[in-house]
Amino acid sequence: MASPERDPVTGYKTTGHEWDGIKELTTPIPHWWVSVFLATVGIAIVYLYLMPSFAGVKGFLPGALEWSSSKQLAEDQAVAAAAQAGWRKRILETPLAEIEADPDLRRFAVTGGRALFNENCAPCHGVGAGGQQGQFPALIDDDWLWGGKIEDIHQTISHGIRNEDDDSRQSTMPSFADILAPEQIDQVADYVRALSDPSQEATRTAMPGAKVFTDNCASCHGDHGQGGREFGAPTLNDAIWLYGGSKQAIISQVTHPRMGVMPTFAARLDEATIRMLATYVHTLGGGER
Amino acid sequence: MPRFNHAPIERSAFLLFLLTFIVISIGGLVEIVPLFKIESTVTPVKGVRPYTPLEQLGRNIYTREGCYVCHSQMVRPFRDEVDRYGHYSIAAESMYDHPFLWGSKRTGPDLARVGGKYSNAWHVAHLEDPRSVVPVSIMPSYAFLMDKDLVTEDIRDHLQALRGVGVPYTDEMIRNAAADIEAQATGESTDALLARYPKAKIGDFDGQPNRLTEMDALIAYLQVLGTMVDFTDIRLETPGK
Numbered sequence: 001m002a003s004p005e006r007d008p009v010t011g012y013k014t015t016g017h018e019w020d021g022i023k024e025l026t027t028p029i030p031h032w033w034v035s036v037f038l039a040t041v042g043i044a045i046v047y048l049y050l051m052p053s054f055a056g057v058k059g060f061l062p063g064a065l066e067w068s069s070s071k072q073l074a075e076d077q078a079v080a081a082a083a084q085a086g087w088r089k090r091i092l093e094t095p096l097a098e099i100e101a102d103p104d105l106r107r108f109a110v111t112g113g114r115a116l117f118n119e120n121c122a123p124c125h126g127v128g129a130g131g132q133q134g135q136f137p138a139l140i141d142d143d144w145l146w147g148g149k150i151e152d153i154h155q156t157i158s159h160g161i162r163n164e165d166d167d168s169r170q171s172t173m174p175s176f177a178d179i180l181a182p183e184q185i186d187q188v189a190d191y192v193r194a195l196s197d198p199s200q201e202a203t204r205t206a207m208p209g210a211k212v213f214t215d216n217c218a219s220c221h222g223d224h225g226q227g228g229r230e231f232g233a234p235t236l237n238d239a240i241w242l243y244g245g246s247k248q249a250i251i252s253q254v255t256h257p258r259m260g261v262m263p264t265f266a267a268r269l270d271e272a273t274i275r276m277l278a279t280y281v282h283t284l285g286g287g288e289r
Numbered sequence: 290m291p292r293f294n295h296a297p298i299e300r301s302a303f304l305l306f307l308l309t310f311i312v313i314s315i316g317g318l319v320e321i322v323p324l325f326k327i328e329s330t331v332t333p334v335k336g337v338r339p340y341t342p343l344e345q346l347g348r349n350i351y352t353r354e355g356c357y358v359c360h361s362q363m364v365r366p367f368r369d370e371v372d373r374y375g376h377y378s379i380a381a382e383s384m385y386d387h388p389f390l391w392g393s394k395r396t397g398p399d400l401a402r403v404g405g406k407y408s409n410a411w412h413v414a415h416l417e418d419p420r421s422v423v424p425v426s427i428m429p430s431y432a433f434l435m436d437k438d439l440v441t442e443d444i445r446d447h448l449q450a451l452r453g454v455g456v457p458y459t460d461e462m463i464r465n466a467a468a469d470i471e472a473q474a475t476g477e478s479t480d481a482l483l484a485r486y487p488k489a490k491i492g493d494f495d496g497q498p499n500r501l502t503e504m505d506a507l508i509a510y511l512q513v514l515g516t517m518v519d520f521t522d523i524r525l526e527t528p529g530k
Contacts, residue, residue: 054323060330073366073377080368119373123422124411132422135414163408164490261408268375268406 088272096150097289099279106279113280116273120265121281129284134243136260142286143240145232145260149288152229154278158266161232165264171231173257176216180254188212189250195225195237196245331380336519339385339456340510341486342444342466343473347510349447350503352390354431361392362401362514375402376520385456397428402515409494412508434504435495441470461485474505489513 006013007025017024048054051063062068081088087108091099100106118127124136131138142148146156146169159167176185191209194200204210214223220233227235234242242260243253265274281287298304340348351357364370366377378401383389407415414421417435419428444466452458462469462485472482475498476491483489490512495504 055326055330056323057326058329069366070377073368073371076368077371120406123407123415127424132414135410135422261410263405263408 091272091275096154096275096278099150099275100283106283109276109279110283112273113276113278116269116277117280120269121277124262129281137242138240139281140285141240142288143235143238144229144286144288145227145234147229147288148282148286150278150282153281153287154274156262157274157277157281158264160264161260161262163261163264165266167266168262168264169232171220171233171259173220173233173259175255175257177255180212180216184209184212185251185254188217189247189254192217192225192236192250193245193247196239331384334379334381334518336488336517337381337384338486338517339451339458339462340513341469341473341482341489342441342448342462343470343506344489344510344513345447345451346439346441346444346470347503347506347508348386348390350434350507351510352388356400357390357392359392359394359396359428360398360400361395362389362399363391364399364401370399374399375515376518378515379518382515382518385451387451387454387456397426400511400514404490404512404514404516409492409508409512410496412494412511413496413504416504416507431504431507434507435497435502437503439470439501439503439506441467441501444470459485470501473509474501488517 005016007023010025010027012025012027015024015026049063050065051067053061053063055061087105090102090105091109094102094105099109117125117129121129121139125131125139126136129139131140137143137145144152146152146161156169159165159169161169162171180188187207187209189209191204191207191213194204194207194209197204213225217225217236220228220231221236222228222233225236227233239245241249243249243258265277269277298308339345362378362383364374364377371377378391382401383391411422413435415423416430417432418430419426445463448456448458448463448466452463465481465485469482469485471477472479473489473491474493476493479489479491482491490509493505494508494512495502497504
């Protein structure tokens with residue numbers, strides 16, 4: 001190792017290392033760099049003192065400012081709640097059926113309801129509430145399973161259908177595979193298809209399926225297939241089919257009934273929110289008075 | 290002021306090693322020691338229970354299929370997230386997750402509170418063909434889960450392994466694991482299951498009553514996500530004070 005010598009250009013000493021004629025200087029780190037480094041150490045210590053940091057013996061150390069993201073959230077929510085407080089109070093205090101009569105309130109409920117619908121309802125009922133053929137009912141027509149008054153819609157959103165909520169709408173369509181003979185099922189399927197066909201209006205009462213229908217189906221679906229909302233029994237004398245209107249689809253439904261399930265939203269959304277949603281759905285086109 | 294001279298340190302291998310060791314030790318202690326008390330930072334809440342055997346198998350499928358790559362399970366404490374997904378996630382909710390599936394990227398929505406938001410039929414339709422229910426979705430189809438019988442023979446080993454890392458599965462839970470899967474997926478004789486795992490969702494999840502498929506397990510898992518904690522009961526004040 002060569003002994004250190006002073007570099008004539010910079011004036012700094014060399015380390016004494018030399019490779020292929022290149023010598024290494026011991027240039028000190030610049031002062032500005034050292035200052036910034038020490039400043040970051042200082043900032044870290046101040047930050048540790050002010051903000052939540054390490055786990056302590058009992059819980060974590062909250063820091064002198066006692067800042068937490070949950071407190072921050074609570075403040076943000078309070079600001080938002082204050083901004084909407086007047087509207088939400090009016091929505092809660094106005095009877096459901098009268099919300100739409102007030103133009104301003106209606107606008108607030110429908111606008112908010114649309115955003116809420118897209119997040120909570122659209123995955124099943126579709127954006128715009130057109131429903132999904134073979135799965136989930138449309139909400140834009142007047143063909144309601146459980147009722148189209150705003151109070152009915154509110155009840156359905158709050159507690160859902162056939163779920164674990166004690167207040168949910170419950171009904172079960174039995175399987176007729178063991179109750180009816182195959183030819184009877186075949187006949188009643190023909191009859192159910194004829195119910196919504198105007199050209200068969202005069203002849204359908206003479207069909208063999210008519211008696212099968214009266215004996216087995218009419219108690220829920222009505223004498224003329226007009227549906228029974230207390231059981232969520234669909235209207236069968238219109239041409240709207242949730243699970244398909246082909247003869248095969250009807251036979252399948254009679255023998256292996258599919259029944260829709262809707263979750264309960266009372267635990268997920270607050271009352272004012274559900275009222276906004278109910279108003280939005282009620283104004284989509286099929287709402288009943 | 291005498292200038293600090295590092296030459297003696299650099300010229301002595303022993304001194305360099307010793308001082309390096311001391312510096313790294315300080316850094317290590319500052320990072321490691323607080324972790325010994327990490328338990329004290331988890332706010333205890335009522336309702337969080339270990340997953341039922343069926344849910345745990347569904348969780349394994351969720352992990353296997355890489356769902357966590359596109360879906361997070363972490364509602365952050367921001368107003369927009371709380372408005373959309375519900376109460377922000379708390380540490381206790383993933384205390385029995387090994388490994389946790391918080392994820393770090395949302396190509397799809399967060400799933401921390403998806404339990405109970407949709408019906409089983411929706412999950413089946415969505416997993417079979419996501420675009421049939423969400424037209425703009427870019428999620429791939431998982432229709433094959435409907436056709437794969439669930440492997441349940443090794444469930445005891447799974448629970449045993451989880452007990453090894455701290456999930457409080459009891460001997461009784463492990464002994465009855467196969468029966469609990471059967472009970473949860475068929476809805477028959479569920480009393481023992483519900484005693485062991487309160488509020489477990491019961492039923493035929495995939496719409497094929499005669500088969501126990503991977504779809505059953507995955508939907509059972511999805512339907513329990515975020516539903517265990519009773520948020521009317523918990524107190525989330527800063528535990529530091």
